[in-house]
Amino acid sequence: MVSFSRRRLAQMLGASLLPIGGVIAVVRSTGYELPLVRRGRLVVLSASEFSVLDAVARRMCAAPAELVAPSVDDVDVVGFIDRFVATMNETIRTDLFRFLSVLEQLCPLLIGSVTRFSKLDPQSQDSVLAKLEAHDDGLLRGAFSGLKALIFMGYYRDPLTWPLLRYDGPTIARAAGGP
Amino acid sequence: MAVDAVVVGTGAGGSIALRELARAGLNVVALEEGDYLTSADFTQREDEMIPRLFQDQGGRTTDDLAIRILQGRGVGGSTVHNTNLCKRVPDEILDLWSTKYRVSGVTPAEMRPHFERIESDLSVSLIPTEARNRNNDILRLGVEALGWRGGQLKHNRVGCRGSGFCELGCVYNAKQNALKIVLPQAEEAGAKICALVRATKIVHDGCEVKGLVAEATDDEGRVTATLTFRTRVVVLAASAIGSAALAQKSFVPDPSHLLGKGLRIHPGAVVAGWFVDDVVGDKGIPQSYECTEHLSFEEGSDKRAWITTAFAHPIGTACVLPGFGAAHMRAMREYRKYAVLTAMLHDESSGEVYVGRDGRPKMRYEMNAADRKGLAKGLHACAEILFAAGAREVVIPGIPPVRLRSAKELSSVDYSFVRPAGLPLTAVHPMGTMRMGDDRRTSVVTSEGEHHHLRGLFVADGSLFPTSLGGPPQIGIYSFSHHIAPHAVARARRV
Numbered sequence: 204m205v206s207f208s209r210r211r212l213a214q215m216l217g218a219s220l221l222p223i224g225g226v227i228a229v230v231r232s233t234g235y236e237l238p239l240v241r242r243g244r245l246v247v248l249s250a251s252e253f254s255v256l257d258a259v260a261r262r263m264c265a266a267p268a269e270l271v272a273p274s275v276d277d278v279d280v281v282g283f284i285d286r287f288v289a290t291m292n293e294t295i296r297t298d299l300f301r302f303l304s305v306l307e308q309l310c311p312l313l314i315g316s317v318t319r320f321s322k323l324d325p326q327s328q329d330s331v332l333a334k335l336e337a338h339d340d341g342l343l344r345g346a347f348s349g350l351k352a353l354i355f356m357g358y359y360r361d362p363l364t365w366p367l368l369r370y371d372g373p374t375i376a377r378a379a380g381g382p
Numbered sequence: 383m384a385v386d387a388v389v390v391g392t393g394a395g396g397s398i399a400l401r402e403l404a405r406a407g408l409n410v411v412a413l414e415e416g417d418y419l420t421s422a423d424f425t426q427r428e429d430e431m432i433p434r435l436f437q438d439q440g441g442r443t444t445d446d447l448a449i450r451i452l453q454g455r456g457v458g459g460s461t462v463h464n465t466n467l468c469k470r471v472p473d474e475i476l477d478l479w480s481t482k483y484r485v486s487g488v489t490p491a492e493m494r495p496h497f498e499r500i501e502s503d504l505s506v507s508l509i510p511t512e513a514r515n516r517n518n519d520i521l522r523l524g525v526e527a528l529g530w531r532g533g534q535l536k537h538n539r540v541g542c543r544g545s546g547f548c549e550l551g552c553v554y555n556a557k558q559n560a561l562k563i564v565l566p567q568a569e570e571a572g573a574k575i576c577a578l579v580r581a582t583k584i585v586h587d588g589c590e591v592k593g594l595v596a597e598a599t600d601d602e603g604r605v606t607a608t609l610t611f612r613t614r615v616v617v618l619a620a621s622a623i624g625s626a627a628l629a630q631k632s633f634v635p636d637p638s639h640l641l642g643k644g645l646r647i648h649p650g651a652v653v654a655g656w657f658v659d660d661v662v663g664d665k666g667i668p669q670s671y672e673c674t675e676h677l678s679f680e681e682g683s684d685k686r687a688w689i690t691t692a693f694a695h696p697i698g699t700a701c702v703l704p705g706f707g708a709a710h711m712r713a714m715r716e717y718r719k720y721a722v723l724t725a726m727l728h729d730e731s732s733g734e735v736y737v738g739r740d741g742r743p744k745m746r747y748e749m750n751a752a753d754r755k756g757l758a759k760g761l762h763a764c765a766e767i768l769f770a771a772g773a774r775e776v777v778i779p780g781i782p783p784v785r786l787r788s789a790k791e792l793s794s795v796d797y798s799f800v801r802p803a804g805l806p807l808t809a810v811h812p813m814g815t816m817r818m819g820d821d822r823r824t825s826v827v828t829s830e831g832e833h834h835h836l837r838g839l840f841v842a843d844g845s846l847f848p849t850s851l852g853g854p855p856q857i858g859i860y861s862f863s864h865h866i867a868p869h870a871v872a873r874a875r876r877v
């Protein structure tokens with residue numbers, strides 16, 4: 204029974220459901236609070252969008268235990284995404300916000316949970332993300348990789364992360380000063 | 383404003399058309415929706431340059447989100463950030479176009495003078511072997527060890543410092559491209575270039591062009607003014623995506639129903655090999671060697687992969703490496719030890735450009751079964767090359783990722799992940815949406831580049847090509863524009 208409903212859900216989560224993400228966002232975007240330092244400082248992200256992105260970024264950029272790496276706060280991944288998304292064309296931005304609400308409200312069902320993504324424990328969040336990355340529906344996989352690109356742009360753009368990779372950065376002085 | 387001709391787009395195709403129209407003494411203006419950036423504006427930073435140099439801030443994809451389409455936006459178009467490889471359209475392809483697709487005047491002998499002219503304009507030369515970085519040398523080593531066909535490539539750089547940042551614009555101004563060479567020549571001949579001006583509608587009466595409407599914008603895309611040009615000649619060079627979309631938005635006659643159809647993109651995917659010694663693929667000329675063992679220009683052949691190197695900077699690499707979290711970061715730590723190859727598909731699948739509800743171009747494209755097989759063979763070949771060159775591990779970033787420890791394991795790879803969004807696919811060569819030919823039932827424009835049904839509307843970009851090329855298209859696009867330009871000049875003089 205459970206496996207049947209999960210399969211059905213997997214189908215439902217695909218192309219047909221992404222477009223209604225916007226409706227879900229309107230209906231269920233209450234109950235989110237921004238950290239104090241962010242209040243009044245975000246350009247386009249709402250409190251709920253911020254929370255989802257923050258949760259995803261923490262899992263995507265989680266460092267292995269043996270490594271000391273800059274955190275998503277050190278390099279302000281979500282602040283960067285907020286500024287970046289503000290310059291995106293309207294259609295792409297709307298699609299992104301819809302996907303965030305599908306991820307927050309519906310994707311936890313992929314692991315049988317009714318808890319919002321941002322409130323799940325880290326391990327469960329990883330499971331949801333892994334399911335999305337390998338999902339049967341191409342549109343969901345594509346949306347996942349778009350989100351991943353945005354988050355890794357926010358992380359690896361920062362010179363603080365470059366020593367991890369032994370990447371030297373720009374060869375010209377005017378760019379070497381950082382963002 | 384009344385002008386003799388308007389050119390839409392200032393990339394490979396638009397720059398040459400503009401220059402030739404201006405050199406013929408015509409009063410010509412080019413409109414470019416992107417900004418006018420020069421080497422002084424480039425910062426070698428992915429987060430800053432990708433949004434500024436690429437369409438949709440680098441986020442352009444097919445409508446199923448399966449293929450990322452990288453395309454230029456700005457004066458100089460995609461030539462500003464391309465990797466400067468220069469290959470002529472292969473003779474086999476020109477012969478195919480001349481015979482099967484009934485394009486006149488484009489046999490290898492007829493196109494040779496155009497190729498020669500362009501190669502001379504852009505100082506095309508063989509990339510010196512001493513400028514080959516280790517990533518490219520690994521490709522060479524692997525190809526030679528396997529006894530496969532391969533060779534050193536040509537480029538249009540002069541004074542290159544090997545910084546490796548070509549895809550973000552050259553701060554050293556070493557690229558001999560539309561921005562540095564051709565557009566200044568056009569301006570010198572009297573052409574005007576209007577940056578941050580987007581063409582929105584071709585004005586016509588169903589038989590001939592009457593003018594063009596455009597919007598001037600600020601650098602954030604907000605419309606600041608509407609401009610109307612009175613002209614009898616419009617040359618579309620907004621790329622195979624932008625040109626077809628503008629023609630569709632303008633309700634250009636399309637009795638053959640081919641406008642926007644036939645989109646080819648050379649979709650490509652990467653394979654990474656881990657080496658014990660540092661590869662440092664981000665330094666030096668990014669691409670200088672190719673493998674053509676698995677590439678045939680015969681229609682229907684199963685050899686459809688053009689293989690070269692494809693090293694990226696950190697953000698690009700992070701997006702392509704599979705997974706996320708701790709495992710992903712561990713892989714990123716090995717950044718300097720990876721050699722990366724790409725198999726680019728000489729595609730026969732045919733996609734489509736259409737206009738979205740927001741008025742922006744959209745792309746529908748799905749690889750057919752034969753192309754998926756061809757790409758899988760290309761990925762397989764990349765892995766073989768990497769092992770032959772000494773890779774200790776090879777990763778194909780499919781979903782799920784394939785990790786191999788030896789060439790022997792290759793025989794058991796299941797390539798079913800080569801499907802929409804089943805692996806990161808990127809395309810940088812859109813072509814074919816307003817194809818040329820003598821037969822108005824099977825082509826959109828004539829062999830001279832003029833629309834079959836709308837006098838004065840010319841196409842001078844990658845849209846013209848009836849098939850994909852199986853290799854880098856810029857020389858072909860510059861040269862075909864050079865071939866088309868005299869006909870646009872003649873039309874402008876006649877009206």
Ligand SMILES: Cc1cc2nc3c(=O)[nH]c(=O)nc-3n(C[C@H](O)[C@H](O)[C@H](O)COP(=O)(O)OP(=O)(O)OC[C@H]3O[C@@H](n4cnc5c(N)ncnc54)[C@H](O)[C@@H]3O)c2cc1C
Pocket residue numbers: 390391392393394395396413414415416452453454455456457458459460461463464465466467468469549579580581582619620621622624625628810811812842843844845853854855856857859
């Ligand atoms: C990352 C990358 C690497 C590449 N490397 C190579 C390489 O090594 N060798 C090679 O041969 N090719 C390469 N290419 C491809 C090559 O650069 C392009 O095929 C070629 O530049 C296309 O020429 P075009 O004239 O058709 O379009 P473009 O050069 O893309 O120019 C089109 C221009 O039209 C503008 N435009 C679009 N719509 C409008 C509108 N409505 N109004 C006004 N302006 C508009 C765009 O902003 C753009 O500037 C690469 C491409 C990319 C993205």
Ligand code: SF4
Pocket residue numbers: 539541542543544545546547548549551552553554555556557666667668
């Ligand atoms: S490798 Fe050469 S052409 Fe490319 S950005 Fe560096 S200096 Fe310019």
